Amino acid sequence: MQASFIVNGTERSVDVPEDMPLLWILRDEIGLTGTKYGCGIAQCGVCTVHMDGMAVRSCQVRAYELDGAEITTIEGLGTPEAQHPVQEAWIETQVAQCGYCQSGQIMQAASMLANNPNPSDDEIDAVMSGNLCRCGTYPRIREAIRLAIQKQGA
Amino acid sequence: MGKLRTLTRRTFLIGSATVAGGVAFGVYRAKVPFENPNLAALPEGAASFNPWVIVDAEKVTFIAPLADKGQGVFSAQAALIAEELDIELDQVEISFGMPDKAYMNGALTDAMVPFPQYDYGKVAEGARRFAGGVVRAALPIMGTGGSSAMPDSYDKLREAGAVARETLKAAASQQTGVPIGDLRTENGAVLLPDGTALSYTSLAAAAAQIEPVTDVPLRDPSQWRILGKPMERVDIIAKSTGTLPYGIDYKTEGLLFATVKVNPRQGGSLISYDATAALAMDGISDVFEITGGIAVVANNTWTAIQAANAVTCEWGTAGYPPEQDAHWATLSAAFTDDKVNAEARNIGDVDAAPGAEVIAEYRSPYVAHAPLEPLNATILVSDDRVDIWTGHQLQMFAVDMVAKITGVNEDNVHLHNQFIGGSFGHRLEFDFLKQAAEIAVKMPGTPVKMTYSREEDFAHDFPRHITMGRGIGKHENGKVTSLDVQIAGQSVMTSQISRLGFSLPGPDTQLHEGAWDYPNLNLPNIRVRSYKETGLAPVSSWRSVGAAPNGFIYDTLLDETIHAAGADPLMERIRLMGHDVSVKVLETVGEMCGWNGHDLGAGRGRGVAYVFSFGVPVATIVEVTQTERGIRLDEVWVAADVGQVIDPVNLENLAQGGTLFGLGHAMNCEITYSDGMAQQSNYHDHEAMRLYQAPKVHFTALENNPKIKGFGEPPVPPAAPALGNAIFAATGQRIRELPFNKHIDFV
Ligand code: FES
Ligand code: FES
Numbered sequence: 001m002q003a004s005f006i007v008n009g010t011e012r013s014v015d016v017p018e019d020m021p022l023l024w025i026l027r028d029e030i031g032l033t034g035t036k037y038g039c040g041i042a043q044c045g046v047c048t049v050h051m052d053g054m055a056v057r058s059c060q061v062r063a064y065e066l067d068g069a070e071i072t073t074i075e076g077l078g079t080p081e082a083q084h085p086v087q088e089a090w091i092e093t094q095v096a097q098c099g100y101c102q103s104g105q106i107m108q109a110a111s112m113l114a115n116n117p118n119p120s121d122d123e124i125d126a127v128m129s130g131n132l133c134r135c136g137t138y139p140r141i142r143e144a145i146r147l148a149i150q151k152q153g154a
Numbered sequence: 155m156g157k158l159r160t161l162t163r164r165t166f167l168i169g170s171a172t173v174a175g176g177v178a179f180g181v182y183r184a185k186v187p188f189e190n191p192n193l194a195a196l197p198e199g200a201a202s203f204n205p206w207v208i209v210d211a212e213k214v215t216f217i218a219p220l221a222d223k224g225q226g227v228f229s230a231q232a233a234l235i236a237e238e239l240d241i242e243l244d245q246v247e248i249s250f251g252m253p254d255k256a257y258m259n260g261a262l263t264d265a266m267v268p269f270p271q272y273d274y275g276k277v278a279e280g281a282r283r284f285a286g287g288v289v290r291a292a293l294p295i296m297g298t299g300g301s302s303a304m305p306d307s308y309d310k311l312r313e314a315g316a317v318a319r320e321t322l323k324a325a326a327s328q329q330t331g332v333p334i335g336d337l338r339t340e341n342g343a344v345l346l347p348d349g350t351a352l353s354y355t356s357l358a359a360a361a362a363q364i365e366p367v368t369d370v371p372l373r374d375p376s377q378w379r380i381l382g383k384p385m386e387r388v389d390i391i392a393k394s395t396g397t398l399p400y401g402i403d404y405k406t407e408g409l410l411f412a413t414v415k416v417n418p419r420q421g422g423s424l425i426s427y428d429a430t431a432a433l434a435m436d437g438i439s440d441v442f443e444i445t446g447g448i449a450v451v452a453n454n455t456w457t458a459i460q461a462a463n464a465v466t467c468e469w470g471t472a473g474y475p476p477e478q479d480a481h482w483a484t485l486s487a488a489f490t491d492d493k494v495n496a497e498a499r500n501i502g503d504v505d506a507a508p509g510a511e512v513i514a515e516y517r518s519p520y521v522a523h524a525p526l527e528p529l530n531a532t533i534l535v536s537d538d539r540v541d542i543w544t545g546h547q548l549q550m551f552a553v554d555m556v557a558k559i560t561g562v563n564e565d566n567v568h569l570h571n572q573f574i575g576g577s578f579g580h581r582l583e584f585d586f587l588k589q590a591a592e593i594a595v596k597m598p599g600t601p602v603k604m605t606y607s608r609e610e611d612f613a614h615d616f617p618r619h620i621t622m623g624r625g626i627g628k629h630e631n632g633k634v635t636s637l638d639v640q641i642a643g644q645s646v647m648t649s650q651i652s653r654l655g656f657s658l659p660g661p662d663t664q665l666h667e668g669a670w671d672y673p674n675l676n677l678p679n680i681r682v683r684s685y686k687e688t689g690l691a692p693v694s695s696w697r698s699v700g701a702a703p704n705g706f707i708y709d710t711l712l713d714e715t716i717h718a719a720g721a722d723p724l725m726e727r728i729r730l731m732g733h734d735v736s737v738k739v740l741e742t743v744g745e746m747c748g749w750n751g752h753d754l755g756a757g758r759g760r761g762v763a764y765v766f767s768f769g770v771p772v773a774t775i776v777e778v779t780q781t782e783r784g785i786r787l788d789e790v791w792v793a794a795d796v797g798q799v800i801d802p803v804n805l806e807n808l809a810q811g812g813t814l815f816g817l818g819h820a821m822n823c824e825i826t827y828s829d830g831m832a833q834q835s836n837y838h839d840h841e842a843m844r845l846y847q848a849p850k851v852h853f854t855a856l857e858n859n860p861k862i863k864g865f866g867e868p869p870v871p872p873a874a875p876a877l878g879n880a881i882f883a884a885t886g887q888r889i890r891e892l893p894f895n896k897h898i899d900f901v
Contacts, residue, residue, distance in 0.1 A: 017436060020456055028411060028454035033403035034396020036575070037455070038526050039608045043837040046526060074396030083395065090394040094386065094803050097811055098224025099393030100400060100526045100575025125846040132837060134526045134576045135224050136814030138848035140807065 005066045007032065008076025016063050023047045023058040025066075026073060034074040034103050038132070045131030048104040049073045055111035074103040077110055086110045089148035097135035105131050109145050118149060188294070191254035192217070201362035203318040205256040206235055206311060209358040214241060214342065217251035220259070220307070221298040221547045222389075223525070223574035223581060225866040226804040229387040231307055233800065237380045238315030238373065240339040241354070243388055250571040253549035258294035260286055261305035264769070265663070270671035271769035272733055274860050298547040299582060299695065301768040301864030304800060308862045309372070316370040325361035326352050375798070385801045389573070401572035402530045402605060404543040409532070410439060410597070412604040413458040414589045415465060416447030418613040419472035419830035420692050424448065426468045432461035441465060444592040451593065451602060459607045472830040474691050481644075481690050481827065482517070485622040488642040488687045495645070495686035496661040498670030502679030507636030509628035512715045516623040517891040518703035519824035522832075522840050523618075523696060527575025528611045529586040533594035534601040539566040541601075544590070545574030547581045551654060555584050559591040578815075579695040583616055584653060609835045616653075617825045617832075618696030619646040619664075623707030627715030628679075634715045634730060636679035639669050639708050644690040646699060653692075662686055668701030668767050668871055669708040675732030682708075691827060697815060698767055698867040705765035705871035706820075706878070706892065713761070713879045714888060723752050723879065724762050724775075731764075735795050735858045736771040740764060742854050743773040743793040752883035757781075758788075759883025763876035769859070770868035771795050774813060774876040776849075778884050784899030785881060787817065787849040794868060797859035809853040809869050816873025818843025821894050847900060 004013040007030060014029050021040075026032045026049070038044035040059050047058040050072040078084030083091065086109050096102045105128070112119060112127045119127065124145055133141070192202035200210035208215040218231035232248045251257065263285040264271065269278035289295065319339050326344040327334045329352075336347050343351040375382060392398035399405075417424060427448050429441040438461050439451040448465055452458035475481055531544035533556065540562045546552040549569050557564035574581055590604035606614070621643040628636035647662040665684035674680060696702070716726045724744050731737045743749075743762070752760050757780035764773045772794040779786045792809050799805055822841050826833050834840040874892060881898060882888045889897045 017457070020454075024454055024456035027403075028456070031405060033399065033405070036400075036526075037402070037528065037605075039837050040459075041608075041836055041838065044526065078395060080391050080395050080397060083391075087394050091386075091390055094390055094807065096224075096387070096390055096393035097226070097807060098526070098574065098576040099389065099398060100224075102393055103396040106394065129844045129846040132526065132842075132844065134524065134578070134815075134842065136811035136818070136843065136848070137807065138814060138843070138845045139810045139851055141845065 001063060003063045003066045005069045005071060007071045008073060018062065018064040020063045021059050022049070022061040022063070022066060022071070025063060026058060032073050032075055036100055036103055038101070043132070044101070045108060046101050046104040048107040048131065050107060050111055053114070055108050074107055077107065084110060085151040086113065086148045089144045089151055093140050093144035093147055095137050095140040095144050097137055101131060101133045105133065105141055109148065113148060113152060117152060188256040188258070191252065191256050199359040199362065201358050203321055204314045205254070206314040207239070207318040209318070209322070209354050209361065211355055211358055214246045214354055216246050216248045218248050219251045219257035219296065220303050221545060221549070221571060221574060221581065223545065223547070223577035225303070225808065226387055226801070227298070227303045228389060229385065230304070230800055230804070231311055232388060233380050233385060234307055234311035235315040237378055238312045239319050241342040245342045248388060253296055253553055253569050255294040255296060255550065257296045258290060259297050259302055259306045260290070260310070261302040262295055262297060262300055263289050264302070264305065265300060270673065272671070272673055272735065272766065295548070296550045301770070301867045304862050304864045308798070312372050313370065316372060317367055320367040320370045321364065322354050322357050322361050324367055325357045325364055328364060329357070329360050381800055384803045387804065398573055400527055400575045401532070401544045402527050402575070404532045404572065404603060406601050408600060410451050410600055410602045411453065411455045411458050412449055412451045412593050412602050413455065413462050413607060414444060414447055414449045414604065414610065415462040415467065416589070416610070416614060417469040418832065419469055420614070422446065422472045422830065423470035424467060425470055427465055429465045432464040435461050435464065442596060444589055449589065449593045449604070451597065455605050462607070474689060474830070476830040477828055478826040481620055482622070484690060485620065485642045485687055488685045489624060489640055490685070493642070493685040493687065495665050495684040497681070497683045498666040499680055499682040502636070504626070504636045504638040504679045504681045507628050507679040509630035509635040510718065512627040512629070512711070512718050514625050514711055514714055514890055516625070516707045516710060518621040518706055519892055520617040520620050520691060520693070520826070521696060521819050521823050522612055522615045522825050522834065523578040523580035524612065524615065524837070524840060525576030525578055525580055528606040528608055529580065530603060530605040531587050531590035532601055532603040533590045535560050535562070535594045535598045539568065542567070542569045542587070543572055544569070544587060545572040545581055546587065547577065552584065552587055555588055556591045559588060560595045578697040580615060582650070583694055585614060608837070612835050612840070613832055615825070615832070616649065616692050616694035618702070619644045619649070619693035620690060621703035621707070625707065625711035627711050627718070629715050629719035632719050632721050634677065634712065634719055634721070634726060637674070637677060637708070637711060637715065638681045639711060640683050640685065641665055641669060641704055641707060642685035642687060643703065644693050645686045645688050646693050646695060648686070648688050649693045650695060664700030666704060667699065668704040668765050671766055672708050673733035673736050673766055674730045677730045698870040701765055701767035701867070701871040702816065702874065705767065706874045709763045709765060709872065709875035710878055710890065713763070713875065713882070717882070724749050727762065727764055733771070736764065736766065738856060738858055739771045739773045739793045739795050742856060743775050743791050746791040746793065746852055746854055747775050747777070749775070757884055759880055759885070761876045761879025761881070761883050763872040763879055765871035765875070767868050767871050769861070769863040770865060772868045772872050774872040776876040776880040778877070778880045780884050781901055784901045785884070786901045787847065787877070790849050790851045792851060792869060793854045793856065794865065795856040795859045796863045796865050798857055798862040799855050802855065805855055805865055806853045808865050810851040812867070812869030813851050813873050814843050814848055816870040817877055818847070820874035820877055820892050821847070821900050824893050
């Protein structure tokens with residue numbers, strides 16, 4: 001099928017099987033590899049992107065659901081030169097070890113803070129627990145979210 | 155490994171003074187008899203002072219050859235060079251370089267001699283030097299593992315920077331006539347007394363023409379600008395903006411995408427397959443047989459995985475017992491004289507030692523590596539060369555294996571090492587790479603990226619080896635008097651080394667590591683004996699290898715005996731220790747949490763554990779609360795002595811991450827076999843730790859250890875026993891089998 005949607009502000013049209021997941025459309029068809037593959041079954045969160053402003057697991061969104069959707073990936077959230085406040089906080093806190101989970105962590109945190117600028121510790125735990133980090137950067141993820149809250153408040 | 159021909163040619167050229175416009179500088183020549191691999195292709199006007207530094211008219215390049223799988227060694231290697239070279243990290247380009255024995259890891263042999271790593275005596279150190287020399291001559295291994303990066307790099311890379319600096323100063327002196335003693339270096343430039351700055355790049359051509367500077371003394375740590383202070387990792391911005399390419403992200407013109415489906419009974423054969431349905435799918439280029447299974451090539455990874463799932467296969471059997479119960483039964487029957495691996499330690503007389511007995515049996519299961527980036531490799535086979543894009547920890551072996559499969563001479567096999575999205579030991583293995591090579595060789599001229607589905611990654615992991623421990627602790631008059639620890643395990647080294655084409659020359663030290671070298675120097679009676687099994691599932695090094703299961707067994711038995719004696723878990727550990735550096739670590743962790751006994755009342759308790767691994771003593775205290783719905787991990791304190799801190803930020807990150815890695819797997823993870831296949835297939839049934847379960851982790855680093863040590867693995871082993879000991883303190887329930895969630899719930 002022909003799927004037409006917007007990725008990071010640019011209109012895209014791809015000819016793909018209708019059940020192809022957005023994750024693989026982004027990675028292998030469009031070439032945006034900041035969004036990662038980890039499990040394919042909504043268990044790890046490394047594929048998290050924003051779809052019409054909501055954090056979704058792109059491995060679970062199919063081509064036929066995409067028509068007209070507005071997708072933001074990690075590459076569209078901010079850039080090395082113009083970082084999103086959540087990315088600034090992540091860099092200052094030096095969260096990443098291998099870094100493979102961090103695109104997903106940052107996309108999840110950015111969406112959480114956009115909807116709830118001052119989450120409680122329990123809310124942070126609940127929202128962020130779908131994002132696995134095999135390297136165990138969780139203490140720094142919590143710290144970075146607190147710093148991002150400060151930055152966004154400032 | 156066969157760079158012999160090129161080496162001979164280069165050696166000849168070095169004899170005639172200049173080599174392709176560059177000069178080899180030589181403090182290393184005495185110590186490391188390998189030529190500088192950068193010289194072969196060095197352009198006119200560029201200088202390479204040693205295998206790690208290249209300067210040309212445009213830029214300064216560092217080669218950081220150790221594999222970075224998240225431990226931060228890419229940054230750390232660069233920082234060691236930059237410290238002595240007087241240049242900032244944002245002024246240099248850093249590359250993984252190409253595999254070469256000049257980059258052999260000189261610290262891998264430290265663990266191969268029969269002396270505990272806290273023994274820095276003459277005999278032990280002499281044996282380490284000897285082992286290092288033998289390995290260097292026989293089989294120089296370029297490898298990353300065993301927490302060896304800092305021990306290997308610490309002097310070598312600082313010297314590389316110092317030699318480059320002094321040689322650039324010599325070039326500046328020659329050019330300007332100013333005596334070397336009047337020159338300074340700063341910010342990537344040589345400074346003349348009048349303040350004029352000559353950038354290193356402007357001096358490259360001159361430096362390429364002069365004799366090497368040798369024997370440059372290293373700066374005292376008190377003079378450091380970069381090292382020992384919080385650093386910003388050079389990859390941190392890229393990793394926080396999705397712009398760092400990992401192996402799995404590799405892109406190139408004409409790339410095709412592949413995956414494999416290999417017999418989930420490890421090592422078993424493919425009897426037959428039917429790919430009709432797969433071949434009828436859109437976007438499929440080919441389906442063909444590879445060793446033990448099939449490969450699918452398609453126009454994207456998802457299609458390849460879908461098609462692989464649609465192929466029906468008939469599989470042969472595995473060479474190990476099909477059911478998990480039989481694995482435990484085999485180990486249970488392995489405590490016999492004919493299976494003795496080593497009597498690694500025998501002090502006093504455990505049989506005659508006085509006191510009441512504590513008798514216990516422990517189990518540590520198979521556990522998956524499951525790094526978040528599924529294994530993958532891109533390979534292009536062209537007419538006269540092969541290019542590989544993947545992340546690997548044993549680069550030269552990787553080249554060798556691909557050379558064999560493709561039939562291309564290893565001199566023409568080029569491994570472009572990539573950033574790795576976690577390994578925990580899985581990137582020491584070769585199956586994924588061999589499969590990628592088998593695919594690429596069928597498609598000459600086409601680059602093919604082979605990616606495992608997560609399910610394939612689990613099915614084809616070589617998990618942590620399975621271990622059973624039996625112990626007898628004795629106590630009298632409130633004191634521990636004796637520990638007798640027997641450990642039977644599937645031999646991880648036998649299994650792993652067999653896949654490199656070698657057989658293990660002696661006993662498998664990983665079957666007692668972390669137990670035999672537990673420095674209870676004040677305990678009069680200790681015996682640690684290990685038993686070796688080889689007929690179970692194929693296994694591989696899992697972050698901290700033997701020290702995790704063995705540390706769990708030894709330290710838990712110690713804890714049980716201390717409690718039976720009615721002694722304080724921390725104070726009695728300190729009394730028994732008798733190794734000053736370790737005593738300090740235990741005292742520190744006690745101070746950090748304000749230790750006042752293990753019992754905090756009302757379902758709350760603290761457990762302390764200590765394990766010595768990779769030369770690093772680590773003590774961990776875990777505090778837990780029993781809630782209505784299960785055990786909650788409240789807070790964790792960790793103290794460790796690495797000898798010398800290079801980057802306190804990264805060290806703390808590794809302490810937190812390693813501790814949570816150890817805790818998460820101890821709580822929640824095991825791999826079990828049924829019908830010869832791993833029963834766990836994805837993260838839903840091998841979860842380790844998630845954010846909601848992660849406690850705060852406080853960390854203190856000490857620097858009393860006489861030598862610098864690595865820290866990628868040492869935080870892992872004490873985590874599991876500390877948690878088990880805490881659960882006992884809070885509930886009175888002693889759990890002797892991992893994962894703990896088989897016996898107790900966690901919230
Ligand atoms: S890849 Fe989508 S949640 Fe894991
Ligand atoms: S940083 Fe490695 S998985 Fe999170």
